[in-house]
Amino acid sequence: MKINNQFYDDVYQVVQLVPTGRVTTYGAIAAYLGLKSGARMVGWAMNAAHSIADVPAHRVVNRNGVLTGRHHFEPIDAMQKLLEAEGVEVNNNQVQEFRKLLWEPIKEIIL
DNA sequence: GACATGACGGCAG
């Protein structure tokens, strides 16, 4: 039985490729993997990643630049704190200059 | 095997 763990592996890979001080979105990763509307799966993968690898999930936010996944961190403030520690300005769970800090693998990584 | 849920995204109202 072959399970497409490749999907998860790719997600982790992409997230780990995100440069420090930059952020990416679930949709961007999903699009990069071919799942245009599979952003949910990316989030699911992140949930698994939380216990699997050293995936910097704190660099992954939703398309609005909001730290929607902070509730899965421990403590909840960890996500924002980690981002700020990397130079990402966060205010009220919203990444400042998100558009400028956004790192889209589909655009940055050229096959 | 079916139903419900989920760290999202897009579109309609």
Next chain:
DNA sequence: CCTGCCGCCATGT
């Protein structure tokens, strides 16, 4: 501009 609903794929019950 803000709110709400549907769609996508996978996992858990």
